[in-house]
Amino acid sequence: MNKVENNRAWFLVTPVFLLVAFSAVIPLMTVVNYSVQDIFDQNTAYFVGAEWYREVLNDPRLHDSLLRQFIFSGSVLLIEIPLGIAVALMMPTRGWTASASLILLAIPLLIPWNVIGTIWQVFGRADIGLFGWALNSIGVDYNYASNPMDAWFTVLLMDVWHWTSLVALLCYSGLRAIPEAYYQAARIDRASNWAIFRYIQLPKLKSVLVIGILLRFMDSFMIYTEPFVLTGGGPGNSTTFLSQTLTQMAIGQFDLGPAAAFSLIYFLIVLLVSWLFFTTITHLDKAK
Amino acid sequence: MSWMAWTLPTAIFFATIAAILVAMTVYEIKSPCVERKGFLPIETSRGDRLFIGLLTSAYIHLLYVGLTEMTLWIALAISCVWLFIVMRWG
Numbered sequence: 001m002n003k004v005e006n007n008r009a010w011f012l013v014t015p016v017f018l019l020v021a022f023s024a025v026i027p028l029m030t031v032v033n034y035s036v037q038d039i040f041d042q043n044t045a046y047f048v049g050a051e052w053y054r055e056v057l058n059d060p061r062l063h064d065s066l067l068r069q070f071i072f073s074g075s076v077l078l079i080e081i082p083l084g085i086a087v088a089l090m091m092p093t094r095g096w097t098a099s100a101s102l103i104l105l106a107i108p109l110l111i112p113w114n115v116i117g118t119i120w121q122v123f124g125r126a127d128i129g130l131f132g133w134a135l136n137s138i139g140v141d142y143n144y145a146s147n148p149m150d151a152w153f154t155v156l157l158m159d160v161w162h163w164t165s166l167v168a169l170l171c172y173s174g175l176r177a178i179p180e181a182y183y184q185a186a187r188i189d190r191a192s193n194w195a196i197f198r199y200i201q202l203p204k205l206k207s208v209l210v211i212g213i214l215l216r217f218m219d220s221f222m223i224y225t226e227p228f229v230l231t232g233g234g235p236g237n238s239t240t241f242l243s244q245t246l247t248q249m250a251i252g253q254f255d256l257g258p259a260a261a262f263s264l265i266y267f268l269i270v271l272l273v274s275w276l277f278f279t280t281i282t283h284l285d286k287a288k
Numbered sequence: 289m290s291w292m293a294w295t296l297p298t299a300i301f302f303a304t305i306a307a308i309l310v311a312m313t314v315y316e317i318k319s320p321c322v323e324r325k326g327f328l329p330i331e332t333s334r335g336d337r338l339f340i341g342l343l344t345s346a347y348i349h350l351l352y353v354g355l356t357e358m359t360l361w362i363a364l365a366i367s368c369v370w371l372f373i374v375m376r377w378g
Contacts, residue, residue, distance in 0.1 A: 026292070030291075032298050032301070033298045036298060039293065050353045053350065057354035058354065268343070268346055268350070272343060275343070283330045
């Protein structure tokens with residue numbers, strides 16, 4: 001039997017293709033071009049080859065912020081994913097409480113990044129902020145502006161407050177998509193709650209969790225505004241993450257060459273980690 | 289195009305990548321590939337192997353630049369051999 005393949009539907013992708021070319025591919029090419037040159041102004045640029053890459057790869061400041069970035073993204077995923085699943089499992093499924101909890105959960109996601117930073121900046125202060133004041137008055141010595149551990153704690157807490165909702169909402173929608181028949185079968189088998197979670201809910205949540213993990217990884221890996229507003233990267237450099245180091249380099253010192261080289265390395269890291277995540281999970285699926 | 293600050297090496301680089309993509313597309317239309325298992329731990333299609341090969345080549349270059357002062361042509365040669373190995377047996 002001869003089946004005529006019609007591939008003309010691919011033309012429908014053209015607008016997206018053009019948009020991505022304009023917004024991503026061409027800028028990326030420009031960054032590559034910048035990364036191999038020493039640029040003084042529009043007409044004066046010297047080709048320096050891999051010099052900037054060498055400089056950036058051996059820069060201890062970048063090693064430190066890369067390490068901090070991985071610790072931060074790792075902690076964000078370790079906290080937010082289990083917490084999001086737990087919240088989604090405990091949310092009511094019907095009635096007005098379901099709608100109310102959905103709205104409550106969506107609120108943090110609607111607040112702009114710099115406002116989040118400002119909220120926590122005030123909230124955590126020992127003199128006028130409720131959180132900082134309360135901690136200090138029960139005897140905890142808490143000051144996010146001078147103690148690196150407190151700063152880390154506050155930045156993490158802020159991110160968890162801001163983004164756990166996203167994971168919870170994704171998981172909630174995933175849970176609602178599980179047909180009732182699975183639960184009925186589990187009841188007939190007298191499966192425990194844990195068994196239901198482990199063998200029905202968790203496997204069915206896998207696809208939304210992949211999206212959740214990817215989104216949270218990429219988002220936390222490029223976090224900029226919130227720690228910038230909250231701590232300004234301090235105390236010292238203790239909460240200066242990759243994107244802030246990069247901005248200091250590109251905008252602050254106007255070192256376009258090294259900044260371009262660095263952002264390409266940044267890009268390669270994100271590409272590798274995201275690809276690894278995605279491939280591992282999709283191939284786990286196939287193996288079954 | 290002057291704001292993009294093109295240089296000859298980067299132009300050659302992107303032209304090569306574009307040429308590889310076009311060639312792979314034509315090859316795929318002429319003889320569609322099937323996923324298979326080579327020495328890589330997962331089943332891969334031709335495009336997967338190209339992506340893996342190019343991404344690892346980028347890391348080979350970074351490692352090379354970070355650790356040695358020698359000419360990049362050696363890194364390029366290593367990458368080409370590696371890309372061939374991945375495409376052929378990966």
